[in-house]
Amino acid sequence: MSKSDNSFSQMMAVEGVTPLKQSNKVDLDLQRKKKDESLLEERRRAAVSGEEEGLTTGPIDLLHPLDPVAWKGDGVQEGVYRNLRLGKYQADARLDLIRKSIPQCKDELLPFLEECIKYDIRTVLLNHGRSKDKTSMGNRQKSYLNLWLQSLPEVMAFHSAQPQHGGLGAIYVLLRKSEEKRLENWEKHQKR
Numbered sequence: 001m002s003k004s005d006n007s008f009s010q011m012m013a014v015e016g017v018t019p020l021k022q023s024n025k026v027d028l029d030l031q032r033k034k035k036d037e038s039l040l041e042e043r044r045r046a047a048v049s050g051e052e053e054g055l056t057t058g059p060i061d062l063l064h065p066l067d068p069v070a071w072k073g074d075g076v077q078e079g080v081y082r083n084l085r086l087g088k089y090q091a092d093a094r095l096d097l098i099r100k101s102i103p104q105c106k107d108e109l110l111p112f113l114e115e116c117i118k119y120d121i122r123t124v125l126l127n128h129g130r131s132k133d134k135t136s137m138g139n140r141q142k143s144y145l146n147l148w149l150q151s152l153p154e155v156m157a158f159h160s161a162q163p164q165h166g167g168l169g170a171i172y173v174l175l176r177k178s179e180e181k182r183l184e185n186w187e188k189h190q191k192r
Helices: 003-014 028-049 078-085 102-118 137-151 179-190
Strands: 070-072 093-096 123-127 155-160 170-175
Touching: 070 137, 078 155, 078 170, 093 102, 102 123, 102 137, 102 170, 137 155, 137 170
Parallel strands: 093 123
Antiparallel strands: 070 155, 123 170, 155 170
């Protein structure tokens, strides 16, 4: 204890202040809580980043609720994209994301698309819901889906659905052909 610490203690004693009793024991509950909080914080950061699949669940710029989403990858013919946009392709699978959190949407989207590719499903409908509020869950899901779908190699094109299929609350998605279907199509056209 230094001289300044000692004089401070004396001055406090004159004022009637008594020092707190210190325990020589380690508070194990406090140590466990700190460890649990640090693990929880790491898990939160990992969940929010979503970088392992290239899909982020972190903050993004939200789209306007009344704006349609549209994207066409390289190599998609204009007529194919027009038919997708107009809802002329039958959606053979549908994923309902209404009232789900953004991490839940991400967790359901990837296996759903992989299964569709496995079963040679080319056109799917993603139902996310809609609202007039920019920060609503439906608009947030639409904004994230717009970002995610562009980064997935399985997706060739997507567009907001026609009113009879959900309108601005749903998205048509055109998926790539599986390798078997691509080879089968190539052989079919070679025989001509």
